[in-house]
Amino acid sequence: DGGITQSPKYLFRKEGQNVTLSCEQNLNHDAMYWYRQDPGQGLRLIYYSQIVNDFQKGDIAEGYSVSREKKESFPLTVTSAQKNPTAFYLCASSIQGFGQPQHFGDGTRLSIL
């Protein structure tokens, strides 16, 4: 079955540590997205990529970094510069083009030790 796989499901970060969240899709989608969700908040866009080797900052990119070396993969690194990283992180993908429906993974919950 085609879909989006996020791993790990739960992740813990120590102070000063960088951690990387994995997102893989086999839907053959060109566009991929990373969102952050906090309790009682809507989803906020961190980074997105419309095509391989290209990505743009979203609304809350500070303290995060991404790469897009392969079409299927869009890993997100939460750096030590992100002072409040505890949140639920969601990855999505879509066909390229405005208004195309986005398909979501099951998320990664990041907590601070």
Place this chain on the structure above:
Amino acid sequence: KQEVTQIPAALSVPEGENLVLNCSFTDSAIYNLQWFRQDPGKGLTSLLLIQSSQREQTSGRLNASLDKSSGRSTLYIAASQPGDSATYLCAVPYGNNRLAFGKGNQVVVIP
């Protein structure tokens, strides 16, 4: 920037009642609107996508209406069941293929 609001933030209904969830958006020049369901600790599942040229879209017990001129969409869930308990989010595309999300309607259906 497109702003999306969902009211009420939370509601509880007895099983069997119809659910009415509201979504409003500030820029009426939308391309489409998507309704999602989110279970606790899970990702988003797409329920319905309604194009700007449509007034409504139906799937089983779900019906979504769209009134662009007033900047509103409504999701109706007929004859609610305990399994409908979840958070429902609406989203509209804007800018460079971004999605603007509401904060969601958290629904509890009481058996």
